[in-house]
Amino acid sequence: xxxQSARIVGRRRVRCIVxxxxxxxxxxxxxxxxSVVEFYNAGLQHFFISANAAEIALLDxxxxxxxxxxxxxxFPAWDVDGAPANASPVCRFFGTxxxxxxxxxxxxxxxxxxxxxxxxxxxxxxFQSIAGDGRSYPAWTFEANAFAVQLPAAGACPTGTQALYRxxxxxxxxxxxxxxxxxxxxxxxxxxxxxxxxxxxLPPGPTATALGAPxxxxxxxxxGPAGGTISAPDGQLTLTxxxxxxxxxxxxxxxxxxxxxxxxxxxxxxxTPDKQTFATPITLTFKYADDELxxxxxxxxxxxxxxxxxxxxxxxxxxxxxxxxxxxxGSTHFTDISKVKGLQIRPSHKIVKPRASVDLxxxxxxxxPGDGLILGYDCDLDQGxxxxxxxxxxxxxxxxxxxxxxxxxxxxxxxxxxxxxxxAPSPPTVAVSARAHVAQLGGSDLVVSNITIALDTWVGTxxxxxxxxxxxxxxxxxxxxxxxxxxxxxxSGVASSTIAPIGPCASYxxxxxxxxxxxxxxxxYNTEGSLTIxxxxxxxxxxxxxxxxxxxxxxxxxxxxxxxxxxxxxFGGSGNPFGREASGFVAxxxxxxxxxxxxxxxxxxxxxxxxxxxx
Numbered sequence: 057x058x059x060q061s062a063r064i065v066g067r068r069r070v071r072c073i074v075x076x077x078x079x080x081x082x083x084x085x086x087x088x089x090x091s092v093v094e095f096y097n098a099g100l101q102h103f104f105i106s107a108n109a110a111e112i113a114l115l116d117x118x119x120x121x122x123x124x125x126x127x128x129x130x131f132p133a134w135d136v137d138g139a140p141a142n143a144s145p146v147c148r149f150f151g152t153x154x155x156x157x158x159x160x161x162x163x164x165x166x167x168x169x170x171x172x173x174x175x176x177x178x179x180x181x182x183f184q185s186i187a188g189d190g191r192s193y194p195a196w197t198f199e200a201n202a203f204a205v206q207l208p209a210a211g212a213c214p215t216g217t218q219a220l221y222r223x224x225x226x227x228x229x230x231x232x233x234x235x236x237x238x239x240x241x242x243x244x245x246x247x248x249x250x251x252x253x254x255x256x257x258l259p260p261g262p263t264a265t266a267l268g269a270p271x272x273x274x275x276x277x278x279x280g281p282a283g284g285t286i287s288a289p290d291g292q293l294t295l296t297x298x299x300x301x302x303x304x305x306x307x308x309x310x311x312x313x314x315x316x317x318x319x320x321x322x323x324x325x326x327x328t329p330d331k332q333t334f335a336t337p338i339t340l341t342f343k344y345a346d347d348e349l350x351x352x353x354x355x356x357x358x359x360x361x362x363x364x365x366x367x368x369x370x371x372x373x374x375x376x377x378x379x380x381x382x383x384x385x386g387s388t389h390f391t392d393i394s395k396v397k398g399l400q401i402r403p404s405h406k407i408v409k410p411r412a413s414v415d416l417x418x419x420x421x422x423x424x425p426g427d428g429l430i431l432g433y434d435c436d437l438d439q440g441x442x443x444x445x446x447x448x449x450x451x452x453x454x455x456x457x458x459x460x461x462x463x464x465x466x467x468x469x470x471x472x473x474x475x476x477x478x479x480a481p482s483p484p485t486v487a488v489s490a491r492a493h494v495a496q497l498g499g500s501d502l503v504v505s506n507i508t509i510a511l512d513t514w515v516g517t518x519x520x521x522x523x524x525x526x527x528x529x530x531x532x533x534x535x536x537x538x539x540x541x542x543x544x545x546x547x548s549g550v551a552s553s554t555i556a557p558i559g560p561c562a563s564y565x566x567x568x569x570x571x572x573x574x575x576x577x578x579x580x581y582n583t584e585g586s587l588t589i590x591x592x593x594x595x596x597x598x599x600x601x602x603x604x605x606x607x608x609x610x611x612x613x614x615x616x617x618x619x620x621x622x623x624x625x626x627f628g629g630s631g632n633p634f635g636r637e638a639s640g641f642v643a644x645x646x647x648x649x650x651x652x653x654x655x656x657x658x659x660x661x662x663x664x665x666x667x668x669x670x671x
Contacts, residue, residue: 091264092133092203095124102233104167107133107203126266128316131220131238131434132259139204146203147176149196154187162187163195164231171205171256205256213257220256223249238434241403262431264366268313268324268392280305288312293325294341301334317360317368318432319397319421321348327390337386342395344381351404352397354378355501359385360422360432362392368432370398370422374498398422398497400435401490405506407538414474416505418447418492430496445470449491462486463509480509483541483591508538514545514587514649516667518602520626523659527553529604529626531573533587533667545587549573551604553623564612566622571606585627589642598649599639602627628663629653638663
C-alpha cells in the first residue's frame with residue numbers, strides 16, 4: 057500500500073448520509089468511455105464522484121435529502137468492460153457500516169478510490185476491527201470496479217492521456233475525503249487540503265456537465281412573423297429574430313441560469329420554448345467586458361450550446377466587434393447557451409516570490425475530437441500540439457524571452473516556464489504573453505498571463521488599548537490577492553488580551569488569555585481584518601483594520617468565573633469615516649509599516665503597530 061495508508065482511515069464517528077450509495081452501485085454503464093460526475097455535500101464538506109448512470113440520476117433527483125449537488129465538474133474515464141488492455145480498474149470503497157461495542161463506527165463515512173492494484177488488494181482487508189457482533193471487519197468495504205484509467209509511470213501520464221490529480225482533506229471533521237481534478241492548480245489553491253499529486257491518467261475527450269439552475273426571473277416577449285428583439289434581464293444577451301423566422305406569434309423567453317459551460321463567462325441562458333426552431337437563423341449577441349478577458353483574447357470568444365447529452369458544442373464562427381464589445385453567433389434552434397472562452401492560457405494570473413518558476417500552458421476549451429463537432433473540454437486539460445493549436449512568440453512585457461529584470465520565459469510549443477527575477481520589479485506585475493494560432497476558433501492572437509512577483513508576507517506586532525482591555529497580536533500578513541498593483545493581505549498568528557481592574561476588585565483575567573488568529577473560524581471565535589497596500593503610489597499607501605474575539609471566562613479577585621468574550625481590536629485608527637481603520641505610508645526603506653493612531657470612539661481606543669516585509 058502507498059504512503060497514503062494513514063490518510064484512508066477515519067478517526068471519529070459522523071452521521072452517515074451516503075451509506076445508501078453502497079446499495080445503489082451496480083457497475084458502470086457500458087461503452088468504451090463514460091463521464092465521471094462530481095458532487096459536493098456542503099454539510100459534510102465532502103466530494104463524491106460517480107460513473108454510474110443510475111446513481112447519478114438518483115442524486116440529480118434529490119435522493120438523500122438533496123444534500124448532494126453537482127459541482128459542474130466531470131472527467132472522462134474508460135468503462136471497465138471497454139477499457140484498453142493497459143488500463144487499470146478503479147476500486148471503489150465505502151467505509152464499513154459496522155459498529156464496535158463502544159458505539160464507534162468501524163469505517164469512515166466516506167468513499168475511497170484507487171487504481172493501484174496493490175493498494176486495492178490491501179484496502180480490501182486492511183484496518184480490521186471487532187464489531188459488536190464479535191466478528192472482525194476491515195475499515196473499508198469494496199463496492200465495485202467503478203471505472204478504468206491508466207496508471208502514471210515515472211510521475212507522468214502516457215502520451216495521449218490526461219492527468220488526474222488528488223488532494224486530501226487531512227481528516228477534517230473526523231472523516232477522510234479526497235477531491236479529484238484534472239487541474240493541479242485548482243487543488244493546490246484549496247485551503248485546508250493537502251495536494252497529493254498525480255494519481256490517474258484519463259482518456260482525452262469532451263466532458264458533459266450538469267444543467268444550469270434558474271437565476272432570478274425571465275424576460276419574455278411575443279414575437280411573430282414580422283420578427284423582433286428581446287434582451288435578457290441582465291442586459292448581457294440580445295436575440296434578434298428576423299422577419300420570416302417564425303410562422304406564428306410565439307412567446308419567446310430568456311431565463312438566466314447557473315453556468316457550467318467549459319470556458320464559461322457570466323450567466324448561461326435557457327431559451328424558450330425549448331427546442332424551438334426557426335426558418336432562418338436568428339442572431340444571438342452577447343456583451344463582453346475587458347475584465348472578462350484575462351487569460352484569453354477577444355479573438356477566441358464565442359458561444360456554445362448544451363446538447364441533449366450534456367456536452368457543450370461551439371456554435372461556429374463568431375463575429376467579434378471589439379469597438380462595441382459584442383460577440384454574435386447565428387442559430388436556428390433554442391437550447392441552453394453561454395458566452396465562452398474557446399482558448400485560455402493557464403494560469404491567467406499568479407503571485408510568486410522572487411526566483412520562483414511558473415509552468416504556463418495554452419489550452420483549448422473547445423476542439424474537434426475527430427467527428428467534425430467542436431465540443432467543450434475541461435479548460436485545464438493540456439490538449440498538446442495536435443496540429444489544431446500552435447503557440448509561439450513567448451514574451452515578458454513584450455520582450456521576447458524576457459530579461460533578468462523582468463524574468464525570463466523558456467517556451468516549449470504550447471507550454472513555457474517563466475522564472476521570476478531575483479528582485480521584484482516596479483510595478484511588480486509582469487505580462488507573460490504568447491501568440492496562439494487555432495483556425496477553428498477564429499485565427500491567432502496574443503494571450504497573457506499576469507504574474508506578480510511579491511515579497512508576500514509582513515510580520516510584526518500590533519496593540520489595541522480601549523477603556524478596559526489591551527489586546528496584543530503577533531501577526532503575519534499573507535498576500536491573498538493582487539489586482540492592479542493593489543495587494544490585499546490576510547492575518548494569522550496569535551492575539552492575547554488583558555483586562556484592567558474594574559470597580560473594587562484588584563485583578564481580572566481571561567481564561568484562556570489568547571487565541572489563534574484565524575479568519576476562517578466563526579463567531580464567537582473569529583478574526584476580521586485585512587491589510588491593503590497600493591503599490592501604484594510613491595511611496596505606497598496602506599490601510600487596514602483587525603479585531604479578534606474568542607469565547608473565554610473572566611475571573612477576578614472578588615468574583616468567580618463569568619462567561620465572557622475575550623479580545624478586541626488590535627489594528628485600527630481614524631483612517632476611514634467609521635473611525636476604525638489604520639492608514640499611512642510604507643516607510644522609505646520599502647519594507648516597514650509602523651504607526652500609532654486613535655479611533656473615533658468615546659472614549660477612544662489607541663493603536664500602535666510595526667510590520668516588516670519579509671525577503
